[in-house]
Amino acid sequence: MTGAFFGPTDPPQRLLMGPGPINVYPRVLRAMSMDMLGQFDPEMTAYMNETMALYRQVFMTDNRRTFLIDGTARAGIEAALVSLVEPGTRILIVRAGRFGLLLSEIAGRIGADIRTIDLEWGEVASLEQIEAAIKEHRPRVFACIHGDTSTTMAQPLEGVGALCRKYDVLSYVDATATLGGNPVDVDGWGIDVVSAGLQKCMGGPPGSAPITISEQAAEFIFSRRHVEQGIRVAGTQDGQGVRIGSNYFDLAMVMDYWSEKRLNHHTEATTMLYGARECARIMLEEGLETRFDRHRRAGAAVTAGLRAMGLRVFGHDAYRMANVTGVWIPDRVDGEAVRLRMREDFEIEIGTAFGPLIGKIWRIGAMGYNAMKHKVLITLGALEVVLAGQGYPMPRGEAVDAALMAWDAGAADETIRK
Numbered sequence: 001m002t003g004a005f006f007g008p009t010d011p012p013q014r015l016l017m018g019p020g021p022i023n024v025y026p027r028v029l030r031a032m033s034m035d036m037l038g039q040f041d042p043e044m045t046a047y048m049n050e051t052m053a054l055y056r057q058v059f060m061t062d063n064r065r066t067f068l069i070d071g072t073a074r075a076g077i078e079a080a081l082v083s084l085v086e087p088g089t090r091i092l093i094v095r096a097g098r099f100g101l102l103l104s105e106i107a108g109r110i111g112a113d114i115r116t117i118d119l120e121w122g123e124v125a126s127l128e129q130i131e132a133a134i135k136e137h138r139p140r141v142f143a144c145i146h147g148d149t150s151t152t153m154a155q156p157l158e159g160v161g162a163l164c165r166k167y168d169v170l171s172y173v174d175a176t177a178t179l180g181g182n183p184v185d186v187d188g189w190g191i192d193v194v195s196a197g198l199q200k201c202m203g204g205p206p207g208s209a210p211i212t213i214s215e216q217a218a219e220f221i222f223s224r225r226h227v228e229q230g231i232r233v234a235g236t237q238d239g240q241g242v243r244i245g246s247n248y249f250d251l252a253m254v255m256d257y258w259s260e261k262r263l264n265h266h267t268e269a270t271t272m273l274y275g276a277r278e279c280a281r282i283m284l285e286e287g288l289e290t291r292f293d294r295h296r297r298a299g300a301a302v303t304a305g306l307r308a309m310g311l312r313v314f315g316h317d318a319y320r321m322a323n324v325t326g327v328w329i330p331d332r333v334d335g336e337a338v339r340l341r342m343r344e345d346f347e348i349e350i351g352t353a354f355g356p357l358i359g360k361i362w363r364i365g366a367m368g369y370n371a372m373k374h375k376v377l378i379t380l381g382a383l384e385v386v387l388a389g390q391g392y393p394m395p396r397g398e399a400v401d402a403a404l405m406a407w408d409a410g411a412a413d414e415t416i417r418k
């Protein structure tokens with residue numbers, strides 16, 4: 001074995017204007033450098049309780065069971081699905097992008113009976129479509145993505161919870177991309193389980209997945225506790241009453257750990273807890289409405305700037321998330337060469353795409369700590385220079401002007417509203 005030794009961990013300061021991760025609020029990084037506490041130290045359990053109270057506000061919910069799953073956003077998705085879905089459980093999933101496909105991939109591993117609403121990337125499901133599919137398939141669980149970063153579209157969720165309740169269906173939503181930048185109105189929508197991550201609009205690092213669980217869903221999950229693997233509970237249907245197929249993601253155990261019982265499960269990732277707590281504090285200090293407005297303005301400015309360059313923005317204006325904008329790569333422009341020049345000349349990262357959109361669109365994010373006027377303007381200015389360097393013909397300087405106007409028009413609207 002050779003004695004390999006490397007330099008210090010000292011990455012360059014890139015401006016991350018892609019679909020995530022993004023630059024982290026300095027206050028969050030500072031909170032994450034604080035010292036450890038013992039798991040049952042009263043200071044630690046107080047932080048845990050405060051974090052739950054903060055995330056209830058972030059998720060706009062009264063759900064008692066609102067806490068963190070340790071792991072990236074996918075850990076929240078997996079915990080929700082493995083705890084709600086048993087082998088053979090019928091689940092209806094909306095698939096309109098990469099993350100909808102991820103839901104069915106995870107449900108497939110659990111052995112679920114999967115039914116889908118398959119849409120073209122960039123489309124969203126209507127309430128009528130969802131109701132028709134629920135009537136046809138009679139699922140136990142409905143699952144969808146709120147904002148799918150792969151397409152930049154946000155699925156409207158108004159009325160979805162009520163619809164699910166009407167047909168006795170438990171609902172799950174992945175709000176990773178939207179939480180912290182777009183309203184995620186858990187109680188207003190009546191969704192049973194919602195999970196997210198920190199590395200998008202919350203302005204934190206990847207590694208913690210806030211989750212919120214309704215009483216009804218918690219009751220169902222607790223009913224699966226203590227059931228031996230493969231042994232059916234008396235009175236349940238085939239495939240039901242099976243023990244949750246994961247220890248780490250067993251939400252019944254994790255809920256007990258975060259409850260006053262404090263039943264030991266994993267060791268709460270102390271540093272991530274500090275970071276998640278600070279992310280929520282920053283958001284609530286700013287105020288939810290101000291926060292959403294800032295992201296709306298950032299999205300409007302990006303869109304206006306791209307259009308002023310003569311570029312075509314991806315998807316429907318009506319359903320676009322505020323925080324990530326897709327844009328068609330123009331003919332005869334090499335998308336990867338543009339991303340390289342953006343990174344090498346300007347230290348700015350913009351996103352590539354997945355699946356059917358790979359090589360066709362770029363994705364430009366402006367979220368959390370990066371949903372700021374100067375960062376949006378700098379990114380658009382750099383993109384103008386890089387595109388011109390690629391021989392793309394366009395009027396120079398107009399994108400930044402247009403973006404500035406769109407940002408400030410947002411501010412003017414706000415003055416009128418007040």
Ligand SMILES: *Cc1c(COP(=O)(O)O)cnc(C)c1O
Nearest residue numbers: 072073074099147149176177197
């Ligand atoms: C970014 C994103 C994720 C990311 O999951 P990680 O495990 O944190 O990489 C999940 N879902 C959606 C909708 C996302 O936008």
